[in-house]
Amino acid sequence: MSAQAADENTLYMELKDGVVEIQLRPDLAPQHVERIKTLTKQGFYDGIVFHRVIDGFMAQTGDPTGTGRGGSDLGNVKAEFSNETFKRGTLGMARAAHPDSANSQFFIMFNDGPWLNGQYTVFGEVVSGMEHVDNIKRGEPVQNPDKIVKMWLAK
Numbered sequence: 123m124s125a126q127a128a129d130e131n132t133l134y135m136e137l138k139d140g141v142v143e144i145q146l147r148p149d150l151a152p153q154h155v156e157r158i159k160t161l162t163k164q165g166f167y168d169g170i171v172f173h174r175v176i177d178g179f180m181a182q183t184g185d186p187t188g189t190g191r192g193g194s195d196l197g198n199v200k201a202e203f204s205n206e207t208f209k210r211g212t213l214g215m216a217r218a219a220h221p222d223s224a225n226s227q228f229f230i231m232f233n234d235g236p237w238l239n240g241q242y243t244v245f246g247e248v249v250s251g252m253e254h255v256d257n258i259k260r261g262e263p264v265q266n267p268d269k270i271v272k273m274w275l276a277k
Contacts (some may be wrong), residue, residue, distance in 0.1 A: 128276035128277070129276060129277060130275065130276070130277045131145060131146040131147075131148060131155065132144070132145060132146070132275065132276035132277075133145075133146055133158070133159075133162065133246065133273065133274075133275055133276070134273065134274050134275075134276065135167075135251075135270055135272075135273045136270070136271040136272045136273070137251075137254045137255070137257070137258065137268065137270065137271060138254075138257070138268055138269075138271065139253075139254045139257045140251055140253075140254040141251055141254070142248055142250070142251035142252070142254050142255055143248070143249050143250040143251055144213060144246045144247065144248055144249065145246060145247055145249050146158065146159070146245060146246045147206070147244065147245055147246050147247065150202065150204045150206050150243075150244055150245065151202035151204065151215075151243050151244065151245040152202070153199050153200065153202055154199055154202055154215050154224065154243050154245040155245050155246070157196065157199050157224075157225075157226070158228070158245060158246075159275060160196070161194055161196075161226055162273050162274060162275055163275065166186070166194060166226065167183070167184065167270050167273040168270065168271070168272050168273060169269055169270065169271070170183055170184060170185065170186060170188075170269060170270050171183065171185075171188045171264070171267040171268065171269045171270075172258050172259070172264060172267050172268050172269065172270075173185055173188050173189065173190050173263055173264060173267060174190055174229075174262050174263065174264070175258050175259060175260045175261055175262070175264050175267070175268075176232075176260070176262055177232070177260045178232055178233055179231070179232060179233065179235065180214075180229040180230060180231050180232055180235070181229060181230050181232065181255060181258045182216055182227060182228070182229040183227065183228065183229075183269075183270060184216065184225075184226045184227035184228050185226070185227050186226075188267070189263075190227075190263075193225030193226045193227060194225055194226040196225065196226070197225075198222060198223050198224060198225050199215070199222070199224045199225065200221075200222045201217075201221040201222050201224070201243055202243045202245075203221075203240050203241070203242075203243060204240075204243075204244055205239075205240070206239075206244040207234070207236060207239050208231055208234065208235040208236065208238040208239055208242070208244065209231065209234045209235075210231055210232065210233050210234060210252070211230070211231060211247050211248035211249075211252050211255075212230070212231045212235075212244055212246075212247055213228055213229070213230055213231075213244070213245055213246035213247060213248070214228065214229050214231070214238065214242040214243060214244055214245070215227070215228050215242060215243040215245060216228055216229055216242075217242065217243075221241075224243060228245070230248065230255050232255070232256065
């Protein structure tokens with residue numbers, strides 16, 4: 123755990139190489155953070171693969187079908203765009219063409235992505251364990267993809 127005190131907005135994601143600590147940002151995207159928390163508490167993300175991993179860009183997960191076209195049984199979440207920039211370690215919600223189509227899929231940035239600013243919802247950031255994210259197997263689609271072993275909240 124990082125020096126920052128773990129609270130109800132601290133999320134842990136176990137990957138094959140170790141645990142990633144994520145600080146959720148309800149100040150930027152309260153509805154998206156609530157969705158991630160709800161699905162995490164349900165165990166939704168446990169065992170879900172990283173179906174789209176583009177070197178130098180991002181790793182995407184959160185689709186129970188592993189195809190990039192699936193989501194949870196919950197309805198979509200309206201966009202919560204902010205002035206927060208997409209930089210290395212940022213977590214953003216994936217969506218279809220319509221801005222209000224986010225559901226359960228999200229991505230973690232490997233590098234800065236300023237072209238995404240104001241186009242996708244930022245809902246968190248990696249505070250430790252980014253080296254484990256860097257080790258996620260690449261591909262689009264990924265052959266024999268890595269997965270989220272388990273995801274849980276600090277509180």
